[in-house]
Amino acid sequence: MALSASGSNNGNSPMEYGWQQVRAAKRVVIKIGSNLLTAGGEGLRQSWVNARANEVMRLRQAGKQVIIVTSGAVAAGAPLLGLQRPPASLREKQAAAAAGQPLVMRCYEQAFAAHGVAVGQVLITRADVENRRRYLNARDTLWTLSSLGLVPVVNENDTVMVEEIQFGDNDTLSANVADLVAADLLILLSDVDGFFDADPRHNPLAKPLPLVERVTPALEKLAGGVGSAVGRGGMATKLKAAKMAARRGCQTVLTNGFRPDPVTELFSRPVGTLFLADGNPLSAHKAWIANARWSKGEILVDAGAARALQKGGSLLAKGVVEVRGRFARGDAVLCLDPHGQAIAKGSVNYQASDLQLIRGQHSSAFESILGFAGDAEVIHRDNLVLLEETSAAETTAALS
Known part of the structure; x- marks a missing residue:
């Protein structure tokens, strides 16, 4: 099990090869967490989304296709419910998602309208990826939106989900979307600098791991629980997403979305943690069985x-x-x-x-x-x- 970069300096080390693959990626999925969109639940941050739209446009100008997987609907809609506390029951969370989803999409629409580009909303449920026909329909929709010049913005359809059949976190959803579109690169924008050998919030001696060649049970034991008050994902779900993407031959980068230009930065230099893709990726059908x-x-x-x-x-x-x-x-x-x-x-x-x-x-x-x-x-x-x-x-x- 390799946790960090190793090998020779002849240009063929796992770290160097992995980042070459990142820079060469043509189809990119970017997952944006709730904490980044809402700054801890204080409302949607339009200026932050505007900046990410600028980065997406730079990638598109470089010939890359970009699909966004966004969180934030529940966090954005919760204040509209008039509750004196965060939504607790499933029905309250569904109501918050229904109220918040238009706000989230309006935020992305305004950000990309400044560039003369439209966005397309795609709401996906667990049942959509479980059923092969619906899985392929979702894939075709995402490919068509991209080919026609729109930016697909994907979220889980929380308004109709029940706890037994929901993704539960958008890290997992983003890995399924990477599967759907046969992405080369999955970018997980979070509020952490990468994957550490301990929780940096509680251990000042925690060290970042710049490279993970393979997600193993030993690594999964290092992952903790939910990372923020407004998000459902944690480090464990990010490892799961990276593992799912790797099976399909997709590189994953976990990096801090609060950094200046966090997306374009990773195309110019190593940043965060790079999770390598498997050397022998699964076929599309077998990846669907394994991941979806x-x-x-x-x-x-x-x-x-x-x-x-x-x-x-x-x-x-x-x-x-x-x-x-x-x-x-x-x-x-x-x-x-x-x-x-x-x-x-x-x-x-x-x-x-x-x-x-x-x-x-x-x-x-x-x-x-x-x-x-x-x-x-x-x-x-x-x-x-x-x-x-x-x-x-x-x-x-x-x-x-």
Whole structure:
């Protein structure tokens, strides 16, 4: 596990190569946190958004496509509800989002209107990325807006979300958007200077990590909880977003949005923390399975099946030891090795009740047991993604 830059000075170190890729990026997703937009909940900061619009226009003039993922609707709308406290219940948060979303979009509209450029609002829900057809529709909309010269501004549709199916933070949403548009670079603008080996708010000796080659469970243990009073994301969600983007071959930079010109600065020199993309990125379909789909259950497999999966094979019923959860055909499930470690995730060919009946059996017995022949594979290798080091937190979140 490499936490910082290392290697030779011959121009091919991971740090140098990573920043070369950053500068060469053609399609960029910029995530803007609530704390940056509202300065701690004191209203939308039009001047700050104007400055970011200036930076986006510079990137566009350099031939780059830019998609913005914004937070801030709940924080902007909360003062309009007349509450003497921050919105607490889900209904209050939904109402605040409904009141605040027009204000957020007006802020971006004014900022880009100064450059003669229109913006396009895209509200996405978790269900939109979970469903393959809606996922592709969202992708096409974002691509079309960009190709026609508009700046897409994406936010989660908080007004219709329930806690069980929401993204929960716009760091995760931004990584899904990076997936959608096949971005080369994800920029996470936050109120921190990067990723540290300890919480700098509580430990003055905390050291920044300029380079993370791979997000591992050891790194995830360093991440804390929610970072600000007006935002739902924290360092843990930023690591998750970087990990998701890396699977698709997308570099991620975490940097402080309160710095002067934080976006254009990172195209001229290393700043913040750079999370490298995987050297062998997933295909678009497998990235969708890994990043966009929620796991609806678990399948415990035996040692032989675990080895077969890790070598790129399909999952057969013969190797299934236990079926956990209630899932339907086509749902995503996690595959656990005999030690309970999540080693793969895939789209299953059988509902849980049927799989319970055929576990441990050869496919030749399926028809006599189920009354129909069914698929030979429980999960085909084309619909399965290996998870080398899935943290317990990620596994739990996938099953929520």
